[in-house]
Amino acid sequence: MNRFRGGFEAVPRWTIVVAAVGGALVLLPLAAMATRVNWGGFLALVSSESSVAALELSLRTSLAATVLCVLFGVPMALVLARTSFPGQRVVRTVVLLPLVLPPVIGGIALLAAFGRQGLLGHTLEVLGVEIAFSTTAVVIAQTFVALPFLVLSLEGSLRVAGTRYEAVAATLGARPTTVLARITLPLVFPALLSGAVLSFARALGEFGATLTFAGSLQGTTRTLPLEIYLQREMDPDAAVALSLVLVVVSLVVVGLTLRTVPDGQASDRGSGRSFLGLGSRSGGLS
Amino acid sequence: MSLRSVAAVAFAAVLAVAVTACSAGTPASPTAESGPAAKTVSARGSITVFAAASLTATFSELAKKFEAAHPGVSVETSFAGSSELxxxxxxxxxxxxxxxxxxATMAKLTTASLVAGAPVNFATNVLEIAVPPKNPAAVRSFADLARPGTKTVVCASVVPCGAAxxxxxxxxxxxxxxxxxxxxxxxxxxxxSSGEADAGVVYVTDVKAAGSSVRGIAIPRAKQSVNTYPIAVLKGAANPTTARAFDRFVTGPIGRSVLVAAGFGAP
Structure with a gap:
């Protein structure tokens, strides 16, 4: 990305050294964990009944959470990017809050809202909806923590894409919904895709809010991270093996995200399609 | 780690001086009281105590009492599920x-030879049913917990309370x-206590410690499966002298009275 045609060095050499140390900080623990894997028993460990149930539950709930993120996140990003209203900065800050909030706090907050004794608990009980200790609780917790990824990614991209084409379409008589479907969404599709994939990854890794809000029961609420946490106590080998599975899944997911962002396009458009859209709008959290 | 070893060296130096001073001074000085003096010599510096989650209240209190009895000693406590620890x-x-x-959980450490000496059993505990104060599911016995619709929460079977x-x-x-x-x-x-579950299977001592936020319902059969709590000084202890003193303190009369007051039984 820093290849300049003039042939001069793009970055001072010392930054490369520091960058390598930073990279090692991330890579070393993961590599060290890989050395702990008991390869002989790997397959048996990751294919145990509880492991498979946890992986299956994780994939199912993360997928559902991703769908919810797209469903709610796209309109949220549109409203934040294309309209202006009093208190918009505050709203944006609150929407992005789960990004920086310790997940256990998210869990406590979700309990306060959707728990049996929570704000909506009684109403939900009357409606016959039981959220506590259900898979629904897991999906809600995952959506809570993953939603900001989609909103942030998409809003940045919407702002960079600008409103020129949309204005032209509107003057030609297209209705707002037509403009959205035919112009706006296709324009920001890569950002929508990478936002969705990141939301999925975040949902897959969700632990704290789930444990606090949903509990831990095989096949119902015990997702892969919770299973790893429990296995750590009785079978560290299984915990390491499952951790490796989650690392690989996450790697694939992040790899996919980066592939949706072609290098050239990203720099041409002022990183409008950059990772999370952070490059285009540095004041995102202010 | 380095801070710890510096502290250990400092502690050893202080101990050496103190012991020399003591052995030289005691016979000659008629005013020296052997009891308290011996205590100050035997316990110095800081120790870290890892204790089962169900010991949170009692061990916090015992740590304070131990510090009060041994000026200059500080006790750090860390509470979590025994297996986690x-x-x-x-x-x-x-x-x-x-x-x-x-x-059983202590045995994992003794087999891994991480324990110095033999663990000492210092308390027992039995399970009890905890329900929210209003008892929404009208639970009266252990069998009621299996009724469909009753939201029961238990410990995972890999942790001691779950095994029990x-x-x-x-x-x-x-x-x-x-x-x-x-x-x-x-x-x-x-x-x-948050009202999310209708009932939970916990220890008698947990119900007692929770005060009015939960109600306890006895499980008569639980008396046949009593949990025994062992305590041990670890081989890797940075401060074994003070660690042993704390060990004796817990198993001694003060420890016993605090534990009994919290609902623990004698081993």
């Missing part, structure tokens, strides 16, 4: 003393289908 200790967490909620729960299930012939299997007994209690 064993995992931490096995991974090299700096702890001087470990108190487990059952002998399984034992009670076997002896009563009641098979529970819990809505959640938590990693520690305090997590179970939290789900009950």
């Amino acid at each position: 064993v995992a931490q200790i096995s991974a090299g967490a700096p702890a001087d003393v470990f108190a487990s909620a059952d002998t 729960t399984v034992a009670v299930e076997r002896s009563t012939g009641v098979a529970l289908s819990p809505v959640s299997e938590e990693n520690s007994v305090t997590d179970v209690l939290g789900k009950v």
Whole structure:
């Protein structure tokens, strides 16, 4: 990305050294964990009944959470990017809050809202909806923590894409919904895709809010991270093996995200399609 | 780590001076009181105590009492599920003393030869049912927990309170289908006191410590599957002298009175 045609060095050499140390900080623990894997028993460990149930539950709930993120996140990003209203900065800050909030706090907050004794608990009980200790609780917790990824990614991209084409379409008589479907969404599709994939990854890794809000029961609420946490106590080998599975899944997911962002396009458009859209709008959290 | 070794060296130096001073001074000085003086010499510096989640209240109190009895000593406590603590200790967490909620979990450390000397049993505990104050599911017995629609939370079978729960299930012939299997007994209690669950299987002492936020319902059969709590000084203890003093303090009369007041039984 820093290849300049003039042939001069793009970055001072010392930054490369520091960058390598930073990279090692991330890579070393993961590599060290890989050395702990008991390869002989790997397959048996990751294919145990509880492991498979946890992986299956994780994939199912993360997928559902991703769908919810797209469903709610796209309109949220549109409203934040294309309209202006009093208190918009505050709203944006609150929407992005789960990004920086310790997940256990998210869990406590979700309990306060959707728990049996929570704000909506009684109403939900009357409606016959039981959220506590259900898979629904897991999906809600995952959506809570993953939603900001989609909103942030998409809003940045919407702002960079600008409103020129949309204005032209509107003057030609297209209705707002037509403009959205035919112009706006296709324009920001890569950002929508990478936002969705990141939301999925975040949902897959969700632990704290789930444990606090949903509990831990095989096949119902015990997702892969919770299973790893429990296995750590009785079978560290299984915990390491499952951790490796989650690392690989996450790697694939992040790899996919980066592939949706072609290098050239990203720099041409002022990183409008950059990772999370952070490059285009540095004041995102202010 | 380095701070710890510096502290250890400093401690050793202080101890050496103190011991020399003592052995030189005591016979000659008629005013020296051997009791308190011996205490100050034997316990110095700081120790870290890892204790089962169900010991949170009692060991916090015992740590304070121990500090008060031994000026200059500070006791750091860390509470979690016993298995979690064993995992931490096995991974090299700096702890001087470990108190487990059952002998099986302590045995993991003794087999790994991470314990100095033999663990000493210092308390027992039995399971009880905890329900929210209003008892929404009208639970009256252990068998009621298996009723469909009753949201029961238990400990996962890999942690001591969960193993004890399984034992009670076997002896009563009641098979529970819990809505959640938590990693520690305090997590179970939290789900009950917050009203999320209708009932939880916890220790008698947890119900007592929770005060008015939960109600306890005895499980007569639980008396047959009593949990025994062992305590041990760890081989990797940075401050073994003070660790042993704390060990004796817990198993001694003051420890006994604090534990009994909290509802623990004698081993």
